Ligand SMILES: [Ca+2]
């Protein structure tokens with residue numbers, strides 16, 4: 517039976533904040549008046565990265581679509597002022613819409629004329645200050661930002677992997693959860709995607725775990741996999757940390773310490789050529805059989821995330 521648990525506390529500014537309405541993520545706070553969850557990102561990002569990070573977290577870059585949501589955004593913003601909103605004109609100069617497609621004209625904005633100046637014809641992203649004032653900014657500038665997940669009528673429930681993302685599956689062999697990403701990314705962007713989901717690029721800690729990843733990889737239809745020069749590879753969580761030839765997991769262990777260092781035949785081979793811009797292979801990947809390969813970090817390929825089921829799990833479940 518489903519039920520909705522709402523735990524509310526009265527905060528210092530007398531705004532009722534509720535811990536949850538259903539279950540989304542432990543790093544988001546439920547705001548009754550906003551009708552959903554909010555998260556303040558205190559590490560500034562450019563607008564495109566802010567949008568992507570919110571999307572990867574399962575949310576959207578927040579816009580003050582109504583007075584209640586705006587007020588909640590200002591509450592959570594605190595001294596992290598200003599924030600990027602999701603309002604942008606990056607598709608067509610001058611056509612401003614929120615991420616959800618709400619036109620600027622329908623958004624309750626307080627404008628200061630000197631903030632909306634399309635300076636140098638190069639400002640397509642809208643910021644908001646704690647005093648409600650909004651203005652346009654160059655999208656490549658970095659700002660704090662807020663992600664928003666609207667609570668719709670469906671009950672949101674975390675699965676056994678501590679996430680609402682049904683693509684994470686628990687392995688009873690390792691006790692970790694895994695997600696195979698068919699949308700290819702560079703190694704660095706793959707790292708970002710896994711982190712936003714509460715996980716990390718998969719780290720192989722045993723032959724058994726290598727077998728689990730191999731099973732997951734092999735089960736993906738070939739047509740869904742972007743190949744690298746005819747080879748089928750997926751980014752995982754090891755890297756040379758800019759010390760060429762010295763391989764560590766992204767959690768700082770040598771491969772041997774981590775528990776698995778079986779390279780594929782003739783790997784690592786540090787292939788370098790015109791196709792890599794004469795840059796070597798400094799990132800980690802696996803073949804479908806789970807064996808290791810060094811790879812050019814900028815190859816845009818599939819990847820595998822690993823997640824501890826307790827990461828992002830709602831507190832009362834632990
Ligand atoms: Ca692992």
Ligand SMILES: [Ca+2]
Pocket residue numbers: 783784785786787797809810811
């Ligand atoms: Ca290689």
